[in-house]
Amino acid sequence: MELRRDLGGTVDGLMPELKGLLGQLVAIPSIAFPEYPKENVRRAHDLVAEELRKSGVGEIQVLNLPDTSPVVYGRIPAPEGAPTVLLYGHYDVQPSGDESLWHTPPFTPTEKDGAIYGRGAADCKANVVAHIGALRAYGGKPPVGITVVIEGQEEYGSVFDDYPAEKPELFQADALLICDAGNIRAGQPTLVTALRGVADVFVEVRTLAAPVHSGQFGGAAPDALLALVAALATLHDADGNVAVPGLRRDKWQGANYTDKEFAEVTGMAPGMPLLGTGPIGERIWYGPAITVIGLDAPPTKTAASAVVPYAKAYLNVRVHPEQDPAEGQRAVIEHLKKVRPFGIELEVTGGDIGAGFAAGTNGPAYAAMGEAMKKAWGVDAVDSAMGGSIPLTNTMAAANPNSEVLMLGVEDSNCNMHGYNERVLVSELRNVALAEAEFFQLFADRMRK
Known part of the structure; x- marks a missing residue:
């Protein structure tokens, strides 16, 4: 003493x-x-x-x-x-x-x-x-x-x-x-x-040799950006939970943020809902997350009235602490390759991983x-x-x-x-x-x- x-x-x-x-x-x-x-x-x-x-x-x-x-x-x-x-x-x-x-x-x-x-x-x-x-x-x-x-x-x-x-x-x-x-x-x-472990995934789609007039050809010409957005939308369910099969999520038994604390810590806009369901700790520590951290597409300030021929997204995937990040990366890649929005094939590749x-x-x-x-x-x-x-x-x-x-x-x-x-x-x-x-x-x- x-x-x-x-x-x-x-x-x-x-x-x-x-x-x-x-x-x-x-x-x-x-x-x-x-x-x-x-x-x-x-x-x-x-x-x-x-x-x-x-x-x-x-x-x-x-x-x-x-x-x-x-x-x-x-x-x-x-x-x-x-x-x-x-x-x-x-x-x-x-x-x-x-x-x-x-x-x-x-x-x-x-x-x-x-x-x-x-x-x-x-x-x-x-x-x-x-x-x-x-x-x-x-x-x-x-x-x-x-x-x-x-x-x-x-x-x-x-x-x-x-x-x-x-x-x-x-x-x-x-x-x-x-x-x-x-x-x-x-x-x-x-x-x-x-x-949590981490893995990077890149999603690309190319549909045309070059942009074409959206008034003349839009509605039938395959829009690369629209296809990419449609594919990305399949990664989560209507509540914002990750919807990719093969990504592990378990019950979390430790401390948790309250909804109010989490909103304050992250600087959420007033009235903004949280993504996903279940305890916050389970969502952010003991389950997966898929975040679109980069997007190659025409910027709005210089956008032309044209169907976009090419688009690319950079995904940051977080996986359960005990899941092999390579396994989680493969799950996301396989999911996106199967999506084929509007029948369009996506090119999906993996990047860096960390356990x-x-x-x-x-x-x-x-x-x-x-x-x-x-x-x-x-x-x-x-x-x-x-x-x-x-x-x-x-x-x-x-x-x-x-x-x-x-x-x-x-x-x-x-x-x-x-x-x-x-x-x-x-x-x-x-x-x-x-x-x-x-x-x-x-x-x-x-x-x-």
Whole structure:
């Protein structure tokens, strides 16, 4: 009991320096996209490495992989008989977009109403700072072994996604804390236990050699755009549920958004209905989604009065966490090839795929983190999921087939990550740092029993 009370007080005492460090990191526009200056990525890398050294991570090295930003890699050896915990995060950020749409400059960290605003404040620099805070809560000598992996090109795409499978000995741990997730709502500690898989599908239709006059020939001439729209309409039923056979959907037993919360989080127009039926969690986490994310067709501003000869759609398909994304992709391709709107054959091809992930929830790490989160937030933790994918999670899990994967973080559903006015709540930063610190001791205790 004394240790737990001291951890809370220690983390509270660390908060001024942790907020200051987060501010330093947010002020560095560490965007790893090709057209942005590489020196900013290097500056963020160097700052993270130095702060980890100050936090007791003595064995720090740089993983310089081809065509990617440097990865900070460090270790603290485990005490005798103690487990090892891997801490993951990333120091790179998304571009800021149109800076005129930000209430405060994106790379000028601004604290207001209990939140720190700035690009990367939530995704993912506050998670990196939380790792540092948890280590400093023990004076750099935690009761578990530590492996720290902080990469610098997560937002753009990195060869590091595959590297842990090539060098599994560098990433061995009993528990993996993938801190690039967050809470379903502020103040509600959440463990993300599932990620949907992803697959791309392209649909093309060509009906004429060139556009022809819609007045002279429309009504009989085969309209490529009309055929494409008709085909896309078969992907969902009248309620908006995915209607493609072979795509898995299961009951979801974890936390859920309310309809009102979901409308607020997504910025739905007033009175706009949700798509699909059933619990929202089932629709967005444990079932499929098919989204038309691109369309090649004449723009309205320059459209001529002509029958369209060619059209193409780009579909983003999300599949159940435990379904093979290639299987889901094939299901969509086969469905569309059978449609033949108005007797017109479609050309349907597959693109990139990414596997989903389902974490185990019966091990000692999961139990210890649930207990640690309750101590930090004061309420029971819940399970949630993410509709997006984190490719590294699968690779890390493959490198550690006997370890537990815990996905958590400082983000909440209103943090605006990747959007304008991104922010992290100071309370969530504090609680994640404290939960990690509590977890180290609770997990060590459980593994020694």
